[in-house]
Amino acid sequence: MADTIISLVVERTGDLLIQKIVFLKDVRGQVERLQNYLVRMRCFLKDADQRQDEDARIRNWVSEIRAAAYDAEDIIEIFASKIESIKDKGFVTRLAYYPWRMVSLNKIGKEIESLQTRLDDIAASREKFGIKNLGEGTSTHGEELQRLRRSSPLSEDKDIVGFEKITKSLVAELLKADRNRRVVSIIGMGGAGKTTLAKKVYNHADVRERFNCRAWVCVSSSYDYKKMLRAIIKQLNPITNELLDMLEKMEEEDLERRLYQDLQDKCYLVVLDDVWEEAAWDCLARRAFPDVGTSSRVLLTSRNRDVAQHADAYRHPYELKTLGQEDSWHLFLKKALGDGANAGCPPDLEEVGREIARRCGGLPLAITVIGGLLLGKNKSKTVWEEVLNNFSAHLSRSRSEAGAILELSYADLPANLKFCFLYLGLFPEDSVISVRKLIHMWVAEGIMQKRDAVNLEEAAAYDDVERLCSRNMVQVAEMTVDERIKSCRVHDLLRDLAIRKAEDEIFFQIHDTRDDQISAKSRYLAVHSLPLDKNYLGSSTPPLRSLLFFNVREVSLGFRSFRKLRILDLEDVKMGYNLPKEIDKVRLLRYLGLRDTYIGKLPHSVGCLRYLQTLDMRRRYANWKVKVPNFIWKLESLRHLYAKGMECDVPLKIEGLRNLQTLSGIRFDDIMHNDMTTLTSLQKLGIWVDEWSEIDELCMHLSEVGSLKKLHLFADAIRLQPILAGLSNLHRVTELKLSGRGLFMLPPDFPPNLSRLSLSSTWLEDDPMQH
Template structure:
């Protein structure tokens, strides 16, 4: 589908019809016609999308459809919310509201009628804009981009830097003697240099000698099976008119058979450049490539890790990262000044040149393109400064440069992933994004679909993060020890692409200048800097759905927002924003709100009107100061995630009946004991403050019947002693336990019987905990951070039979880890962080990944185990 926003909004409008049908009886027919018109209009959007980059009129036409789709959703949802707000009131009250309901129904009917007229006018203007039916037309913008992307091994780039080690590794792998045909793959984001590296390898002298039969073909996203087969066959045979005529007449099966015959009994090397889909790979190799004993190889490049793994699950993909600072600078000098190795830069150009390189963020394609721009500038500082000042505009609008390459990746995304990618453009440049927070945001935006009862929208959202990372549209910054993505970022050039796409479609805006104007049409607004004028929005308030603040914590004055002006708001993130001590009571007017982020604000209290936010899914009030709330939490029937550091209520906090609640963070022990926790049928993660008076045995009895509970986190205040932890064995459903807080000098006497993950943080254990922990038969994940003060950990040969991931962090006194023979047989990853005194590690399985980061200590060196570690992922001394 062409426009990701319209596609998703039309789907949501249909869902609303089903969900709110009881409230829409009087206008059901009008709403259904509205949705049907939007669905029909959506059929013309693919043709429009392919041409809107070249025609502002078409862009405006698509923008009008998008605005109408949003307004349709807003009208239905606001009306339904009004009606729902009185459903729990008494009979007499509901009867008194009946005339108001009739008036509201009449009003929404007129609004839908007005919207229908708008859609009729938009439809009538389609022919004026020359927008055809789906599939009509000739050459498209996407096809032009594909032609720009075509690669050939003949045009090898001689100005290559930073690929020496990977070239050696690839050549070595391709020269291996194998009993079967193998696939070697190179993966990386668009513009990372995959094709350049593949050319260098393909033309390597050793490989030219080794393989007596070689071919190169660019597959691309618009894969044509017949054309690909013809291209390879032409490279393997003398070119004659008879061959060309024959190939044109051949069907797919004949072409596959001919290629198979050409390659049979030969030691061949075929490069398949830019493979996008697993289906394209399957179609190509199904019948065309012999799999004999000649040690033949296929070299594959792709932006998608899944394609590489699908092609050969036994071959680890070679992932191209961005260039380092010095390699980037050397490549830039070669491209911008046409200098050879070790040539310097004119002193007056170096400062501006290095800033240009910094903006390229290590992406070879970006450096090459901007270097080409500068090559004809006569080495004038004024010309280089002009390029720097217009850097983003020059790159993003140049269809023969970076944008042309990166747009291919964007165009290939399905509608929901396009929206997810565009949404990432709202975050500031170079910002590191928390994946859990991003997931909550996407779910609140309504772009995730629930797959089934066991796989909620959060699961789909995390899968989409992985898919974007797998396509190299998003970069992984940090993972957990068991390889789940924890934080990510977007390359600056891809962020510019997201911003350009979103701004062209006039639906989101970034406010990052003090004198910039906020558009009255914006639906998504990210504020990166605040104007001195407190009237941010002028006289015309935009119909915002999302309002996000970033990096404004140093603003001199408290931010004051008129919440009555944002009745259509679904997302409000005020993290680290300075505000008044109490959230205004007008927040209750924002009844469609799904996500509210107040982390790091100075908010001390939430008003009683907060209970009107029936659609709220995520509430983050993690502040250093205590947050006072009224007795309204139980009214937030859609609440899924409540994050806090300390909540105070004048009565025991009531949370019973919140059937959607999945995460409840740092609630007090007494508040838990005053609630019937069995009613929280979706609760998966629970964090509780305990002290020396807390009766853990009774708590565990209370939680033992909460069958959905998987993770329990117990925090103990630094001013208090830990209570007895008897009773944990009652928690049969709990598979993850976290204990945080000083003064825990001894481990609990028992643990949940099905425990597979354990985290100890900021505890004061003095005795070696391993003799106890290694007896936990199902433990697969163990993390200890600032948890143990002793100098030695000893692991016996019969312990930790299921442990796969072990992370030790900030164990300041630890000097050695001893492992008896046979210890840790299943270990996959050993991660060491900031253990400054550590000198000795145990022997671990050869397949274990060792991941060590420690500060430099001149008194000694870390002694690695004698058993070889494969692979050695990361081991450096900082």
């Protein structure tokens, strides 16, 4: 994690030196020295990151480096933004600011000097924390997790619940009359029961009868290829001292050749349990597993969908979902009550027992661990309530297999995906998270790696969502019709893991009771469900970068205390007052979420937010309006503007916003008063039209917008049909959405390159697609 933060900060400070060279020229040398120092610090961080879980001192050391890196970026960005803020002022004003500029230069020089001293002290403490001697005769936390994870087909769980149907399907798949070698894959999140299911199939009577040669090997995330080959060979041959000596002396190629010969004339079944990397499959499939028409099979389990699809692109993997409520309850009873499960649950324990089962989130391994814990305890309501109240602690104990399996999933993530995963922990339990919103936040935070072309950070962020879903760290909640992820959720136990890791690393904090104290070191703060009578953030002024509110009715903010904010999300906060004009003090703000707030007017000072990328002012109801002065054109970094409910006394000026990609909820008149060809990055456009809107003129007006791909026309309570013409002029539009009760039939023409048409909330009486 810290390695990622340092890498991002080094990259961004380099970008700042290039982009803000005019404003940083007098401190360029100091900034470059600071950047080079961070590069050298980064050399020690990879090993330190791996050791954080075993040593709190190392965790604190890494935390100090990360905090210093953040402070370095803040110092440079805030200074550059202050100097840049006067670039458009007149000569006399700039001259008047000259003494202030000298004072600011002296101040940033002292701040950088202080930060250098701080980094020197951190570096000097490295040997004290044992960072220098990593890996010398010590067992890493990751290796301990791997030992807990190792599987064998011998100890089959007889209490398996809810797998009857999928077991039958898997057995049938393995027994199909196909002479080619086939790969059958089981995927699912850690603890979903993949290994348990594979054991059941492996030991099935029909499978044992069909395959005269069977072997099982647990691959894991840090596999030893030669050990893997030896393990399979040992299962295929009588164990003798001669065989063992020979295998130990064999090189990799010899082992591959021996395994290939052992399997060549056999109808074999090999289970590769817990495969994490495509490379692990490639090694075995290409050189050691013959495909010679013997109807052989490989059964593969993985948390990663990409691995399964790589192993056999022609077959969809079998995906294990979490157990339903009743299956979870039945498995819990078997594990927690043992033989007594047949007699049912004692009435006084049922309510708390069902809540414990629910907290396991349908994850069989979690149910098994918690049930096993309760089996050895007194069957009293007090004892079961104690387990429920300390649920996360019981499940995440270092020697718990459930905790190990979940931690392995996190430990295997690339560093940038660890950041993304931890960020998801800020959202409340059971949240359905908009992927679009998540992408805007990640891009605003600056955690996406720089791409060669412009405006590709959003694409990189979506790729990271897909990667987390593919690894079963995040669950898909809703898909679009073109099979893109629209919303997602995080399993409760994985969210608990994210919170625990984030708190260990002082990464973020969740504030959900009046007694919570906000850490002075918090960079990311989520405020959840504060009581109505006391919505406050306390007197602490942490160096926050993200401040998110959920289920909070009202809050009072002093923006002078949050000058380092990049993200402020007030969605659904029913603020009883307008946004304070001091918002301009938050110079680095990149994401401002005001969706469904009671804010009735934005101050002119929002126009000073030069770095703002996303401004979301959408309103759920038509009568909820927000008045906006004519400042949008000043937001030169703006990428996404959601303007439904926005009102402006004069035609809104938006031309010249070269970074704008999304413009949604804008009025017809505002569009027609702007030269839309100046919006050179605009891809998505949503317009409110009425019965006076000349759609054909609109289409001609938009026909030269070269980047426009998606158009959405909103119309409510009007008959659009006589005027909905001219769409054929939009040659570049590939997606069209028509919404509102004003649509009674399809328009007379369409964009010639249209590939997707969406109709919603219309008054079409006949199905137009039948024709």
